Amino acid sequence: MNRRTLLRTATALGAVGLATGVSAAPAAASTAAGTASPSGSGRRAPLRAQVVLFQGVEELDLAAPYEVLSASGYFSDRDVEVRYVALDGPHTATAAFVTRLRADRRWAPEEADLPIVPGGGYARREGPGV
Numbered sequence: 001m002n003r004r005t006l007l008r009t010a011t012a013l014g015a016v017g018l019a020t021g022v023s024a025a026p027a028a029a030s031t032a033a034g035t036a037s038p039s040g041s042g043r044r045a046p047l048r049a050q051v052v053l054f055q056g057v058e059e060l061d062l063a064a065p066y067e068v069l070s071a072s073g074y075f076s077d078r079d080v081e082v083r084y085v086a087l088d089g090p091h092t093a094t095a096a097f098v099t100r101l102r103a104d105r106r107w108a109p110e111e112a113d114l115p116i117v118p119g120g121g122y123a124r125r126e127g128p129g130v
Contacts, residue, residue: 046080083104
């Protein structure tokens, strides 16, 4: 996976949303996915975060946001769903210090309220890092 391409795509989606005042994920998509809160329930739909995995990702850069967001559900009225995803679909990524991580889903920016792209690649001598 090319992290720079991923960042450019996510930035473009966010810029379009800012320019138009419309989020990249239409309300119909959340209703179709069953994440919209029932009317009158007072309960908000969960915050959907996706942590993008790629070869050479830094362990701390992906674990810290995962832990904080997963725990935040205990301290707020809004549930938080945190998932590991990959641009190439389900596969195993090897992190910078040889930790193997499994992404069970393909990255779907229209299904994420909060995309998280951790850093990585700094431990590789052949590349400048990302």
